[in-house]
Amino acid sequence: MTTSRLFSADVQQTLDLIGIFVFALSGGLLAVRKNLDIFGIAVLAEATALGGGLLRDLIIGAVPPAAFENRGYFFTPLVAALVVFFLHPEVARINNAVQTLDALGLGLFCVTGTAKAHDYGLGSVAAVVLGMVTAAGGGVIRDLLVGELPPSLLRWDRALYAVPALVGGTITALLIAAHSLGAVTGTAAALVAFAVRMLALRYEWRAPRAWHRGSASSGPEDA
């Protein structure tokens, strides 16, 4: 269980809490838009911030999950929920900053999620997938709970979200295979994922859809 602790305990905890806080803000803001009450804001903040790691921990068999073992993980989303409750217009106004921090959380969680899955003995492909689940799963649960379906993650008209997580997770898996994952290289992997996400937002990168051919039966057979 050493590689999952990329950084000193203090640094790791601080980075985790930043990611959790920002993910919780996005959940809380959606709850306000959906007209939920303070309890609904808190639930959506918790589910968005901790849902991805919870899914990962259930799948790798790390029970009780970290979300239920670490009080800081639990209380941080409640603080975010209070911030949203009292200051949601201000938080919404700094949406660009929230998106930037969300991209940081994405970068961090895909790296730590991949590393933790590897620590529990999963293969590299499975670990990368679980890194993506860690980073993006909370947002899917958030969207499910308020009926925003298909969830933002799967909508073609949103900028790439999973791909940056897969990039960060793949780099992490390669670093693990090369016995080179550490604080510096792990941070670099997270920053690459962060950068890809920011570029996707800036340039509205989207994944291709299956084309719908015209009624003529002579459409191209392949692209």
Next chain:
Amino acid sequence: MTTSRLFSADVQQTLDLIGIFVFALSGGLLAVRKNLDIFGIAVLAEATALGGGLLRDLIIGAVPPAAFENRGYFFTPLVAALVVFFLHPEVARINNAVQTLDALGLGLFCVTGTAKAHDYGLGSVAAVVLGMVTAAGGGVIRDLLVGELPPSLLRWDRALYAVPALVGGTITALLIAAHSLGAVTGTAAALVAFAVRMLALRYEWRAPRAWHRGSASSGPEDA
């Protein structure tokens, strides 16, 4: 594993089955309103009655979950589904009685859920949260399955549901900390949760929503 057995095995089993039966009725009635067939009624009855405990057991690592280990737990919702299938107008007509029994189930499950989570080594905050998950999780799964989103639990226009569960779970955690959880005190905790829920229904207690300030930028900064 002693505290989770608050009562004699017979009493505990009877109380559990009553709670399961009533939760199953609420699931079955929603299935009828949604025009589902007898199979859908059975699935919704099972999911509503057992879903909360199933989530709790997956999270604390109690596998296979009680829902799959105890045949009485499995067959009771099927009986409720048959009752709803043949007598749904009558069951709907005694909705007040169903709501009262549902409140009893809520009170019972938040106490036993908190106690079981504690037995599996979770901290007091996590145990209270899992008590709420036990009591309210089945209803969320029920609403997800029929597309009633956001689920009833999160809607501001419904009377408080989670708060009574949190009250009952908190009392239970305090009793555990004081080494005082037993049949009498556990029943008292369940009855307090029941009473809070009934008062919330009677007086339409609701949680506050984040206020939406007018267009004037000079709205109050805090409340």
Next chain:
Amino acid sequence: MTTSRLFSADVQQTLDLIGIFVFALSGGLLAVRKNLDIFGIAVLAEATALGGGLLRDLIIGAVPPAAFENRGYFFTPLVAALVVFFLHPEVARINNAVQTLDALGLGLFCVTGTAKAHDYGLGSVAAVVLGMVTAAGGGVIRDLLVGELPPSLLRWDRALYAVPALVGGTITALLIAAHSLGAVTGTAAALVAFAVRMLALRYEWRAPRAWHRGSASSGPEDA
């Protein structure tokens, strides 16, 4: 862990991959209809093909789940996603063939799911339920993710889907109880489930709904 290996490892793996591939096609086709991008197609293909087995494995405590341990299980849905991406009009046109293969997957998965649950120590009723979860759970997750609610499984206007799975699982459980589950009898159980599903499709078998009595209070008390 012997009974779950009904067939030689090669045969079992081949049958599993066929079932996974066909379930993935159905997920991918729905993703195209919902206008999702290539990533959404891949996610829906994976979730539909592996979701049922994943739920089963979490419930019986088989972690990490087979979906994350077997690379063939993971890559097969990606191949199906590519097929759908490039050839979706052709795949949609052979929908009858897809439905037939889907019925084969249903038959196979309810048998292997029941056998695996039994291997992990669950009772016969629970094992049959988990066989159905294995066969039908992926489709429910697929429908949840795109907001097709209630899911196809629960809609009265769709031909029976769970009942064939329950039939196949029950035969499997009886074979296990008689110490007679093997390659031949297991295949027979899968074929019975397959046949029931095909008949349900052909003759549009549906489960009954609770009748809604007229306004007259003298409606029939039972049917």
